[in-house]
Amino acid sequence: MNPVNDHNGLYELYVLGLLEEPERGRIEEDLRRNDPAARALLRRALETNAILGTLAPEVAPSKHLRRRVLSIAEPRASRLSWNLAWVALSACLVAGLVYTGVQRQGLQAELEQRNATLAFLRRPETRLLQTGTAEERRPVAKVFVNGARGVLLVAANLPALEVGRAYAMWVVPKVGGPRPMGLFKPLADGTAIHLQAGAVNLDEAAAVALSVEPDGGSPAPTTTPFLITPVAE
Amino acid sequence: MxxxxxxxxxxxxxxxxxxxxxxxxxxxxxxxxxxxxxxxxxxxxxxxxxxxxxxxxxxxxxxxxxxxxxxxxxxxxxxxxxxxxxxxxxxxxxxxxxxxxxxxxxxxxxxxxxxxxxxxFVDLEANLINSDRARQLKGAFEKLNEKQRMVIELAYFEGLSQTEMAERMKQPLGTVKTWARTALQVLRSELEQAVSA
Known part of the structure; x- marks a missing residue:
């Protein structure tokens, strides 16, 4: 008997991700050799498993779900979210300038410049350009801190979260454990704006970071923090 | 079920x-x-x-x-x-x-x-997901015995490995493997017969 055919009946379990050693290793060896019989069994297993999905009882989804799914492809979503992000960001900078008491003359010039920037960003034809394909893009973020007002995060390319999970922002002090700065979920296009209002002791802060947590939050990071942004002196 | x-x-x-x-x-x-x-x-x-x-x-x-x-x-x-x-x-x-x-x-x-x-997902049957195939699958599924149906459900709808199935069903691993393999072969055989008929 053809050794490949000895595995007949196991390919379905293999493509379901359920086959264990040693059978799994034998099938992978067949596939690595590009054995035509193995390829045929793999195709049939994919077919059988796909059709098995139709055994599920019929259930009607809500109309809202269709809108949610279609929002994935909305070309304006990315531009809109970034425009909103930059508007929020610029507004935060303006507020920061006011708060720090820049002299009136300098402030006026700054405000005019910010207004021009806002007008530019508000134009619907303004687009954010990004390099690389969606899968190549790595998460990026800008973090703005204001000791009296809080922390503003503007991020893009955040991976989609599993259900029941959220991104958590943390302020990592120079001494002691990270301080939670709120939870958020990105839009479908991977962008997010998260503002945690409230005083922050910047003298004691070493960095701002993100982690993935249960959407109920965690007292401390339970996954490896990323997008770690140092708080400069 | x-x-x-x-x-x-x-x-x-x-x-x-x-x-x-x-x-x-x-x-x-x-x-x-x-x-x-x-x-x-x-x-x-x-x-x-x-x-x-x-x-x-x-x-x-x-x-x-x-x-x-x-x-x-x-x-x-x-x-x-x-x-x-x-x-x-x-x-x-x-x-x-x-x-x-x-x-x-x-x-x-x-x-x-x-x-x-x-x-x-290349070179699979064209228009695979359709009402005829679903009907054929249901017919094939009904030909399985209770244990065979159970292992298909546990594998497909609960994602249990054969070891996990054996633990859940309190059966020897070899027995569960036989049920799973036989059930999947029966389903596929029935579907292929339906296509060639």
Whole structure:
């Protein structure tokens, strides 16, 4: 008997991700050799498993779900979210300038410049350009801190979260454990704006970071923090 | 467990999957709408069957289509089986969710994401997901004995490995392997006979 055919009946379990050693290793060896019989069994297993999905009882989804799914492809979503992000960001900078008491003359010039920037960003034809394909893009973020007002995060390319999970922002002090700065979920296009209002002791802060947590939050990071942004002196 | 199969496949032949895949690769938003209208209901029903929660199933259905949308570049529009891929991604999202909830870790089995690579879904039967095939599968499923049906349910809808099935059913691993293998062979044999008839 053809050794490949000895595995007949196991390919379905293999493509379901359920086959264990040693059978799994034998099938992978067949596939690595590009054995035509193995390829045929793999195709049939994919077919059988796909059709098995139709055994599920019929259930009607809500109309809202269709809108949610279609929002994935909305070309304006990315531009809109970034425009909103930059508007929020610029507004935060303006507020920061006011708060720090820049002299009136300098402030006026700054405000005019910010207004021009806002007008530019508000134009619907303004687009954010990004390099690389969606899968190549790595998460990026800008973090703005204001000791009296809080922390503003503007991020893009955040991976989609599993259900029941959220991104958590943390302020990592120079001494002691990270301080939670709120939870958020990105839009479908991977962008997010998260503002945690409230005083922050910047003298004691070493960095701002993100982690993935249960959407109920965690007292401390339970996954490896990323997008770690140092708080400069 | 009682299954029903009567999905309404009225729209399934309205547009060829090949054209649909090509439009999806061009990032045509209307193509995503067509894809959802064609497979969204089936994907949602499958996910509900696995996670048993409509709200979570809606989240996972959105994740399914997001993943498909983002990975279309790797799909072979000429030879690929779009429906089979969408349902595989949908099942995997639901099983991943179950595993994350109950803390089941992968011990011996391969990662699900490796089984849904779009390039794998080539040269499958055209228009695979349709009402005739669903009816044939239901007929084949009813020919299985109780134990065989149970292992199919545990494997497909709960994502249990054969070892986990043996523990759940309190049966020797070898016995469970025989049930699973026989059941899958019967299903496939019945489906192939139906196609050749």
């Amino acid at each position: 009682i299954f029903f199969f009567p999905f309404v496949f009225a729209a399934l032949d309205a547009e060829g999957d090949r054209d649909l895949a090509t439009r999806l690769q061009r990032r045509d938003p209307q193509a995503l709408a067509a894809l959802y209208d064609k497979y969204g209901r089936i994907a949602f029903a499958l996910i509900v069957r696995i996670v048993r929660d409509h709200g979570i199933a809606e989240d996972l259905t959105q994740e399914t289509f997001l993943r498909v949308w983002n990975r279309m570049a790797g799909f072979d529009a000429e030879r690929g089986a779009l429906g089979a891929w969408v349902l595989t991604v949908a099942r995997n999202r639901a099983i991943d969710y179950l595993r994350s909830v109950d803390g089941r870790t992968r011990q011996n089995a391969i990662e699900l994401s490796a089984t849904e690579t779009p390039a794998v």
